[in-house]
Amino acid sequence: MAVIQAEHLAREYVMGKNVIRAVDDISFTIQEGTYTMILGASGAGKSTVLNLLGGMDSPTSGSLRINGRDIARFNKRQLAEYRRNSIGFVFQFYNLMPNLTMRENVELASQICKDPLDAQETLELVGLGERSSNFPSQCSGGEQQRGAIARALAKNPAILLCDEPTGALDYKTGKAILALLYDLCKKSGKTVIVVTHNGALAPTADVLIRMKSGRIESYEENPAPVPVQELEW
């Protein structure tokens, strides 16, 4: 079942007298439970697509159906509600609340949505059970990113969006995080979309969308993804 259907999606930014088309008339479909990777160089428009998918930005034109509802038509409040109940977001720089413990950071997300997962269980799921009462500043980068993933997961969202989730991590930790995301996708059946510029990760995805200059360069389905642990780059 198609969970995401983008049709003629475009996003323009006006910078003074110039109009920049960050996303230029793209269409794609993502099936439920797939591990999708959006790949491209800087400025290719991949983060813009992720922001549109996450309801953090609205397209200039086109439609973006998520589970059948066109979020391109949503107002500010509807977008907030969509982010609240349907989306989990993982950032490159974690963006954890520095004044809350790991568990409280997870609760922060779970307390506002309709059908949340148990915070402690989610932390254990990402391997942070023993770190639940630590503050972000007391955890390593990898642990913080696990915390951010737990926070995104605890909302029990339909879609998990990850923007360069390994960008701030070392090679080994980055690999572990990607493996975690893949496992979560497969075990929980959630749709996971990872944005990255690292082409070496391409074989790990079920679906690979390559982007260039705001357009989709290629859309590839991979029937036999390679486990990330087996990859070297």
Added chain:
Amino acid sequence: MIWRNFLRDLRQTAPRLISVMVITMIAVMVYTALNGVLYHVQQVTAAYGQTQNVADYWISGAGLDRSDCRVLEQIDGVAGVQPRITWEAQERGNEDVQLLVYAVADWAINTPYLVGGALPADEREMAVSDVFAAANGLSVGDSYEMLLTGTDQVLRLRISGLVKSPECLYHVNATTPMPELGRYGFAYCSQDVLSGLMGSNRYNQICITTSDEVDDAALRRAVDERLGDKVVNVLAREDNLAADRLRGMTEDLTPILRLFPILFFLCAVLLMVSNMSRLIESGRSAIGTFKALGYSDRTILWYYLLHAVLVVLVGFPLGVAPNGLIARLLVETLSTGCDLPVYGLANDYRSWGQALALTVLCCVGSAFFVARSLLKESPAQCMRPQPPKSTKPVLLEKLPFLWRRLGFNQKYIIRNALRNKARMLTCVVGIAFCMGLVLAAFALRDAVTHYAGALTSNQNKYDLMVDLGAGVTEGQYRRLAASANTEGAEFEMTTAGWFYAPGRMTTAALTVAEDQSWLHLYDPYAQGVLNLPEDGAVLSQSMADELNVTTGDTVTVRFTGDSRYYTMKVSRILRGVSGAYVGRGFWRSLGRPYVPTTAYAAAADRTALAAELDRYDFVDGWQTRETVTDAAAEQLSSASLVAYILIVFGGSLACVVIYNLGIMSFLEQIRSLATLMVLGFYDKEIKRLQLSENIIFAAGGICAGIPMGIGLSYVIIALLSDMPLQVNTRPVSFVLSCAVTLLFALLVNWMIGRKMREIDMLGALKSVE
């Protein structure tokens, strides 16, 4: 290119820069304006005193002559001596218009300041107060006739000049406790004009000037030793209300005028330093980049110092620009009633310099230290994000049963507040300061209202106040009391008196009131029937201060036209009264004649009584209670302007503090707020979270501000010692001041709430922390 970047950088840092500029401006404005007031008054009084050679001592006595002047000239430190005769007079045929005549031997001391015409050339001329002349339609060349008090002698003198006098700066006597130069003026003439009154070369006053280093006690001793019992009183300039009123009053306000600018500056310094530090700190990665590109430390240092220099360059001139206006307004308020020549405002450039130095030190200094410490780091270190602050569980977390009960919002706010203790403390103190000032303003207003209320409901229960003619007989005033239109009447006699205490003297009104009164009470705050002491006098607090006496001490009193001295015990000292009060019984025991000057009548029929009063030839006039009480209350409202101005300054600074801290908190948490937005928090929920922190700080500030405001109101009212005010703050004032402070905080919240709409979720989350 680096400077082009500087200019573009300014656009981003503008809100914070403007905030520091506003703080700098207010601090400079308050500091220079209030110090300027003191400086201006000092300069003007010193310049006026110096050019007109105002006396340092007024020696009053009987039978003083030229040989006494020669004796005084020989005392160490005495620079000049001027004998003269002073005499009260009234306009011929109009006892309402009075004059104090100074018949002088020369013009060397207390030289009148000529406004028009010339000083008297011979014994047929005199110079009068220009204000008196204007009020009575007199001009140079006119002749004026006056009757010398206590004599039958009428003088007819030609007005040669219109003058102001340095010794009559605040010209008052017993019946005009506030200067009314139109009704009670002064005149200068040659000693020959009055020589007939005392005999040739006989005087009742000698004025002396002294060198700066003269010792007051030694001089008084020397005068006493050499002139013996000829001397009645030696009055120094600082004790002479008429000559020293302005300086004295400014001195009374000096604690406020000195304290407030320092408080303001301290508060502003705190914000300047913290804002400048944060501003430079925020340029951390840019400093690293500049260094990595090879720019010299000096160039980078200048780059950031220029931000601070810009703050000073804009903030300082804006601060001193309205200086003239504010100082002039304050000086005019302070010098109400003082008869001064027109002086241009003397700018206190020293305080300007101090303010500039302090501003440069705070802004440029803090920028310098922060920038220099960043420059010491390597480019790589600078470009790396700052290590996160170490986080420890707060004390409350050690009480799990309590901590677990708290919701996420409460935990978030508590941790946030406790992790930024300095910010929390500055915020609470800033709001407390605002609350304190607002409460003090309300308390002051209440004190004035309370006094006005006391005037109508307690002190004055009569219907009409009647001015009785000078020659009123007992039969006449008894007739008034017994009239069918009068339900009750009380009489008062007001006379002038010279009050002496060891080493001190003052002139004041002495009122002889009924032993027991209820229509017009001497104490505005008393209720019901009020008795006057049987064994002594009631003195006003300011008079007791001037004479340096307390309850139980004795004062000596001399009255016009009576060379005897009367001793009175000080039975009570009250803040709310004017001058001195004695009961009729006590007055009679002194053996002094009793001729009432005022009657207070409760009317059975006010209109009929008014009509009856108009028919009596012994009645000079009458006024309704409302007119009298309104005039008394009006005097206070104008005088309290000074305090209000100070409070407005404080309030505006506190507003800036609240805004500044609120916006700082917002900017520091913009990333967390953006995260909450991404997580799906609604705008309303995010606002509640962020703004409830501000409200909690405001509540803390309000709680701390209440005792501060109460203390401040006592200080302000104590400092305004000349006003018969009492602290009487109504509960509604507490509520109102809390509401006003909360309103400031809510206003700031509203402004920040609007700014929240501008949060760029994507931009905020993309960057490194």
